[in-house]
Amino acid sequence: MKETFTITAFSENHIGLLNRITIIFTRRRVNIDTLTVSPSAIKGVHKFTITVFETHEMVEKVVKQIDKVVDVIKAFYHTDDEIIFQELALYKVSTDILLNSNQVENIVRKSSGRIVEVTPTYTVIEKMGTAEETQELFEELNKLGILQFTRSGRIAVTRLSEELLHNFLKERNLLWK
Amino acid sequence: MSKKVSGSHALMLSLIEEGVDYIFGYPGGAIMPVYDSMMDYQDKIKHILTRHEQGAVHAAQGYARVSGKVGVCMATSGPGATNLITGIVDAMIDSTPVVCITGQVVSPLLGTDAFQETDVVGISMPVTKWNYLVTKAEEIPWAIAQAFYIARTGRPGPVLIDITKDAQFNEFEFKYKKCESIRSYEPRPKINKDKIKEAAALINQAKKPYILFGQGIILGGAEDEFRTFIEKSGIPAAWTILGVSALETGHPLNMGMLGMHGNYATNIMNNKCDLMIAIGMRFDDRVTGNLNSFAKQAKIIHLEIDPAEIDKNVKTDVAVLGDVKETLPILTEFIEKREHSEWIGEFKALSKIEYEKVIKTDFYPETEGIRMGEVIRRINERTKGNAIIVTDVGQHQMFASRYAKLNTKRSFVTSGGLGTMGFGLPAAHGAKIGAPDKDVILFVGDGGFQMTIQELGTINQTQAAVKVVLLNNKYLGMVRQWQQLFFDRRYAETFLMNPDFITIAKGFGIEAKKVLERPELDSAIDEMLNHKGAYVLEVSIEKEDNVFPMVPTGASVSDVILEPQK
Ligand SMILES: Cc1ncc(C[n+]2csc(CCOP(=O)(O)OP(=O)(O)O)c2C)c(N)n1
Numbered sequence: 056m057k058e059t060f061t062i063t064a065f066s067e068n069h070i071g072l073l074n075r076i077t078i079i080f081t082r083r084r085v086n087i088d089t090l091t092v093s094p095s096a097i098k099g100v101h102k103f104t105i106t107v108f109e110t111h112e113m114v115e116k117v118v119k120q121i122d123k124v125v126d127v128i129k130a131f132y133h134t135d136d137e138i139i140f141q142e143l144a145l146y147k148v149s150t151d152i153l154l155n156s157n158q159v160e161n162i163v164r165k166s167s168g169r170i171v172e173v174t175p176t177y178t179v180i181e182k183m184g185t186a187e188e189t190q191e192l193f194e195e196l197n198k199l200g201i202l203q204f205t206r207s208g209r210i211a212v213t214r215l216s217e218e219l220l221h222n223f224l225k226e227r228n229l230l231w232k
Numbered sequence: 233m234s235k236k237v238s239g240s241h242a243l244m245l246s247l248i249e250e251g252v253d254y255i256f257g258y259p260g261g262a263i264m265p266v267y268d269s270m271m272d273y274q275d276k277i278k279h280i281l282t283r284h285e286q287g288a289v290h291a292a293q294g295y296a297r298v299s300g301k302v303g304v305c306m307a308t309s310g311p312g313a314t315n316l317i318t319g320i321v322d323a324m325i326d327s328t329p330v331v332c333i334t335g336q337v338v339s340p341l342l343g344t345d346a347f348q349e350t351d352v353v354g355i356s357m358p359v360t361k362w363n364y365l366v367t368k369a370e371e372i373p374w375a376i377a378q379a380f381y382i383a384r385t386g387r388p389g390p391v392l393i394d395i396t397k398d399a400q401f402n403e404f405e406f407k408y409k410k411c412e413s414i415r416s417y418e419p420r421p422k423i424n425k426d427k428i429k430e431a432a433a434l435i436n437q438a439k440k441p442y443i444l445f446g447q448g449i450i451l452g453g454a455e456d457e458f459r460t461f462i463e464k465s466g467i468p469a470a471w472t473i474l475g476v477s478a479l480e481t482g483h484p485l486n487m488g489m490l491g492m493h494g495n496y497a498t499n500i501m502n503n504k505c506d507l508m509i510a511i512g513m514r515f516d517d518r519v520t521g522n523l524n525s526f527a528k529q530a531k532i533i534h535l536e537i538d539p540a541e542i543d544k545n546v547k548t549d550v551a552v553l554g555d556v557k558e559t560l561p562i563l564t565e566f567i568e569k570r571e572h573s574e575w576i577g578e579f580k581a582l583s584k585i586e587y588e589k590v591i592k593t594d595f596y597p598e599t600e601g602i603r604m605g606e607v608i609r610r611i612n613e614r615t616k617g618n619a620i621i622v623t624d625v626g627q628h629q630m631f632a633s634r635y636a637k638l639n640t641k642r643s644f645v646t647s648g649g650l651g652t653m654g655f656g657l658p659a660a661h662g663a664k665i666g667a668p669d670k671d672v673i674l675f676v677g678d679g680g681f682q683m684t685i686q687e688l689g690t691i692n693q694t695q696a697a698v699k700v701v702l703l704n705n706k707y708l709g710m711v712r713q714w715q716q717l718f719f720d721r722r723y724a725e726t727f728l729m730n731p732d733f734i735t736i737a738k739g740f741g742i743e744a745k746k747v748l749e750r751p752e753l754d755s756a757i758d759e760m761l762n763h764k765g766a767y768v769l770e771v772s773i774e775k776e777d778n779v780f781p782m783v784p785t786g787a788s789v790s791d792v793i794l795e796p797q798k
């Protein structure tokens with residue numbers, strides 16, 4: 056059975072590492088749904104957050120292969136109930152439709168979105184949430200006409216009280232050496 | 233103590249620090265500074281000029297496989313580097329420690345489609361354990377130290393270091409520090425004694441335990457620990473093609489080879505045992521046949537250094553992670569001394585059937601033409617199992633791995649996971665360089681020989697005494713066998729109109745002889761083995777010689793066939 060998994064990989068910050076990680080997916084015909092790369096809480100450690108819709112068995116194999124990459128410090132995977140996760144979406148609409156009625160404002164408020172910029176020609180709205188929630192707002196706004204829409208990859212933290220990576224690094228006696 | 237040197241000198245000094253004694257390589261524009269520096273270190277490092285970069289990487293593999301050291305090869309940018317790729321892939325899939333050093337265009341030209349610029353790091357990414365593009369001279373000692381550490385530790389593999397020409401020229405203060413650990417890399421998984429106890433409990437209960445062993449034992453240098461383990465356990469064992477020299481082929485518990493052209497008993501017993509103990513092997517499809525009908529009745533223990541191999545193809549009941557050099561002695565301690573004579577008797581009964589139906593006629597054929605099996609038998613009788621056997625890929629490879637007698641460690645070199653035709657001749661050359669005191673005998677087919685035949689030139693230059701046994705059946709025999717069995721004998725493009733190999737060998741300055749008839753064979757083998765230098769012995773082989781038993785692709789290991797169905 057397939058479901059959404061969030062894979063997080065912590066790595067050294069080396070050129071080409073993203074490629075080394077993504078080819079692990081490509082070779083096994085696993086589609087990456089979202090991908091976010093950023094510095095992590097630990098200096099010099101990069102974090103990849105990747106979501107896939109796959110079977111548990113395949114995800115386990117892929118994560119082992121990621122973990123095997125020399126410059127990857129550690130890779131983990133989680134189901135949605137094990138993490139708190141968010142995506143960010145930006146919506147651009149014409150300022151005319153905002154001014155013509157209260158509709159846009161109501162939709163935005165109802166969805167707990169936020170207007171971040173208003174110019175004479177366009178207005179930008181942002182919303183945090185799950186992919187379903189940001190999609191819902193997209194569909195509402197699109198009835199009135201959307202000029203541009205973009206959504207980030209997923210970011211996530213675990214519901215665990217301890218940090219998996221910290222524990223791992225501590226074990227290796229190398230944390231903040 | 234540090235001194236200012238150019239990047240290319242730093243590279244040579246780094247290689248010396250890593251104990252490198254041979255480099256197999258080929259020069260060109262982007263690596264010229266390194267070649268220039270090499271001249272100053274000839275007393276420490278010898279360069280062997282191959283005739284093709286593929287020859288260089290396969291030679292480095294052969295060297296690594298027999299010596300247990302890291303093989304080193306070198307090439308220029310662009311075509312030089314791309315010519316290494318096949319060997320890199322081969323080393324990756326067969327876990328061979330090789331460091332490849334390639335020259336790259338000067339760093340300002342990166343990404344400009346400059347002359348002979350190729351994204352070698354990009355191309356080799358999926359097929360290296362690690363790779364790195366060096367653009368600053370100062371990075372060279374660090375990159376080389378990492379490369380050797382990564383190539384040889386954990387599950388070994390190929391590493392590629394691409395060095396821009398400006399990094400080779402620029403000067404800096406050289407200092408070398410060997411790499412001892414990498415934060416992100418855990419080559420040796422921690423050993424979990426509880427798991428080993430669990431495994432031991434299963435072993436102590438088992439009525440029909442069966443050991444499958446692979447190259448992990450050889451890579452871990454755990455041949456002695458393995459022998460102690462099986463002798464105490466009394467469990468019959470079978471090898472994967474890369475695991476063969478982990479245990480003498482004549483050992484009473486050695487039941488033979490696994491896989492598509494492995495032995496009869498060893499294949500059948502996969503589906504008869506109640507406990508399977510897989511040691512340093514990876515359940516390749518050539519070993520398991522159809523996974524849906526592989527060892528379903530058995531509990532499975534897997535001793536393995538690479539966590540990614542656990543449950544990859546076959547689900548295990550107990551996974552024992554770690555270097556088998558460390559885990560096997562602990563396991564041996566926890567198991568009870570046993571003998572499984574009745575169970576071994578079942579193997580023996582099947583082996584007898586195979587002997588009568590297959591091996592006897594391979595060894596003592598009644599055909600007019602010479603068969604591959606008998607050539608190997610006759611060579612065994614002379615080497616007594618003390619030679620290093622190297623093979624190319626095809627029918628001769630399967631005959632050689634089935635029948636070669638091996639008594640010494642690290643004595644069988646073949647391209648297992650990739651099945652690279654053309655591997656044999658350069659790998660045999662590298663093997664002879666890596667084990668100069670041993671006889672190195674290559675079995676090669678007429679097809680594969682022509683893929684890297686130019687390496688006879690390299691062999692003539694080094695005067696390495698490689699003994700080449702060319703088993704000439706005038707066919708791409710293995711493909712022809714499949715055509716015979718599965719494509720109605722339609723021999724599409726498998727007949728080879730061959731050159732005069734003797735003239736070619738002699739043209740390269742190598743002694744050679746051709747044998748057409750059985751009565752000449754023994755004396756020709758003696759002549760080859762007694763000859764001081766390299767030698768090519770061409771043996772004309774029965775045209776439609778076939779390798780059996782066989783597990784057809786996609787079939788179950790239980791359906792191993794002993795002879796072609798009429
Ligand atoms: C580089 C490469 N190309 C093609 C193949 C497919 N292949 C496997 S065995 C074989 C025939 C080998 O013929 P030969 O070298 O004469 O050995 P024989 O089987 O006759 O002993 C071929 C073409 C391969 N393994 N490697």
Ligand SMILES: [Mg+2]
Pocket residue numbers: 626677678679703704705706707708709
């Ligand atoms: Mg042939």
